[in-house]
Amino acid sequence: MESLRYKVPISEDLIDELFPFWAFIFGEVLPDIGREVFLGAEDAYSHSTLYLSREGNRLAGSCFTMHSKTMPALAGFSEVATAPRFRGRGIATELCGQAVEDFRAAGGEAFFLGTGNPAAARIYHRLGWRKLAGAAVMVNVLNGESPEGFLVDYFSEGTATIVEATPAARIPMIPLLVCPHDWQVLDANTKMYSTRYATQKSCMGLYPRYEQIMRSGGGAWFVAKTATGKVVGLSTARRDDAGDSQIDGFVHARFADVWNALMQAAIYACSGQSASTCYAVVSVEDEEKQSLFESLGFRKTGSEEDFDLDGRQVASIRMDRKMD
Numbered sequence: 001m002e003s004l005r006y007k008v009p010i011s012e013d014l015i016d017e018l019f020p021f022w023a024f025i026f027g028e029v030l031p032d033i034g035r036e037v038f039l040g041a042e043d044a045y046s047h048s049t050l051y052l053s054r055e056g057n058r059l060a061g062s063c064f065t066m067h068s069k070t071m072p073a074l075a076g077f078s079e080v081a082t083a084p085r086f087r088g089r090g091i092a093t094e095l096c097g098q099a100v101e102d103f104r105a106a107g108g109e110a111f112f113l114g115t116g117n118p119a120a121a122r123i124y125h126r127l128g129w130r131k132l133a134g135a136a137v138m139v140n141v142l143n144g145e146s147p148e149g150f151l152v153d154y155f156s157e158g159t160a161t162i163v164e165a166t167p168a169a170r171i172p173m174i175p176l177l178v179c180p181h182d183w184q185v186l187d188a189n190t191k192m193y194s195t196r197y198a199t200q201k202s203c204m205g206l207y208p209r210y211e212q213i214m215r216s217g218g219g220a221w222f223v224a225k226t227a228t229g230k231v232v233g234l235s236t237a238r239r240d241d242a243g244d245s246q247i248d249g250f251v252h253a254r255f256a257d258v259w260n261a262l263m264q265a266a267i268y269a270c271s272g273q274s275a276s277t278c279y280a281v282v283s284v285e286d287e288e289k290q291s292l293f294e295s296l297g298f299r300k301t302g303s304e305e306d307f308d309l310d311g312r313q314v315a316s317i318r319m320d321r322k323m324d
Contacts, residue, residue, distance in 0.1 A: 001055050003094065005102075008048035009040030018050075021059050025081045032078060032205040033064070045069055045168040049102065050079075051095045059083065061091035065099050065111075066204075068171035071229040073109035076171050078204040080113075080120060092120070096127055104142050110150055111140040112174045114203030134195030135178050137203045151179055158226035160233065160251075160258045162265050165221045170207040172231040173223070176252060177206050183289050184314060185307055186250040188281040189213060189236040198309040213238050220269040224251055224258045235262045237269040237278075244277040245270035250289075263296060270323060277320055283307055284315040297321045 006014070015038050034041075037048065046066040053061040064079040077099065082091050103111055113129065114137045115121050121131070121138065129138035132147050141150045154175055177186075181194040190209040193200075202209075213219035218239030224232050235249025247266040251259045270278040281304045282289050290300070298319035306313040 001053055001060065001089070001091070003098065004052045004054065005098070006050040006052070008038055008043065008050065010038050010050060012039075015039070017059060018062065021062070021083070022079060022081055025083070032202075032208055042066075042167045042170070045166065046171060047106070049099070051099055053086075053091045053095060055086070058086075060086040061095055063092070063095045063099055065103065066171055067103060067106060067108060068168075068229070070168045071172040071231075072107060074171050074174070075103050075108055075111050076174060076204050077111055077113035080115075093123055093127070096123065100127055100140060100142075109142055110154075110175070111142070112171075112178075112203050113138055114201065114205065116201065132178050132195070134180060134198075135200035137174075137178050137200060139178075151175060154230065155179070155232065155252050155254050158228065158230065158232070158255075160224040160226050160255050162222055162224055162233075162258065162261050164265075165210065165223050165234075167207075168229075169210075169223050169225075169231055169234075172225070172229060173206060173210075173234065174203060176231050176234065178203075179252065181250060182253065183250060183286045184283040184309060185248075185281075185286060185289075185316075187234065187236055187248040188307075188316075189238045189246055189248050193307070193309055197312075210234070210236065218245075220266070220272075222249075222262060222265040222269075224255060224262050233258055233262050235266040237266040244279060246279055246281065248280055259292060260296065263293075267296070267321075276323055278323055279318055279320045281316050281318050284317050290317060290319065293319050 048066045051063045061082040067075040116136050128140040130147050131138050139147045180196040184197045186192040210221050213221050213236050221236040232255040233251030237245050237247045239245050249262050280293050298321045301320045302318045304316045304318050
């Protein structure tokens with residue numbers, strides 16, 4: 001069995017081999033990481049590495065890492081797969097172990113992955129990953145600190161500024177979105193809910209939910225980030241079928257002072273979309289968030305569909321603001 005390591009970008013031929021391999025094992029074709037990423041589209045933002053195991057010409061196993069350049073302490077982990085005929089031979093353990101050692105050598109601190117597979121989770125646990133409460137997400141904190149302790153320290157200090165989002169946010173947004181937040185609904189545009197109230201089932205699939213805001217046309221999203229590259233807040237503006245713009249967003253509690261500026265960025269984007277009305281859809285139980293929107297000139301006008309928080313239906317409130 002031969003173990004191989006490839007730095008992205010990789011060849012078209014290799015991509016053409018990998019995508020059917022992953023589609024067969026996962027039952028879908030990489031909704032989280034697009035072909036363009038493997039071709040190097042995000043090289044300016046992440047160091048990406050593909051680990052493969054082969055027996056002759058047969059592809060036996062794989063895993064993939066994205067190590068943030070803007071926040072070098074963080075990396076995301078995905079595409080851990082073993083062909084059925086090669087299972088039980090320790091291939092996944094070997095590949096994952098090599099990825100962890102490479103991340104450690106590069107000065108990494110916290111390695112995130114998502115899994116709903118109990119057998120895979122046991123492998124990850126042996127290699128140092130620990131499950132986060134309220135999420136099907138695990139994190140390997142290389143200094144041995146608990147996931148909860150790491151997140152508390154991670155968001156403990158700094159000031160933030162607002163910038164338009166880029167792929168640089170793909171990995172640094174993960175700690176923010178797997179933290180427990182007081183608000184139930186963090187962003188109605190992306191169906192992002194706090195892990196206090198609903199299980200976060202994704203890790204590397206978080207960024208595509210925001211990227212889709214842009215790809216659908218007439219949308220924009222923004223990040224609040226610290227000078228060291230930590231993402232501490234997110235906001236979105238999405239043009240709906242009626243021509244109005246729906247906005248939403250949230251920040252980590254320790255950076256509450258930038259929420260207004262983050263939402264103003266989304267409101268300004270609405271004016272660029274020529275929308276006559278800007279609105280937000282908020283959980284009826286998120287009273288603090290309702291008050292904050294009212295302070296920005298939004299008024300309650302009705303309701304939209306209920307939010308589904310792990311099977312518990314929570315009513316919504318629509319809040320409108322006329323654009324100048």
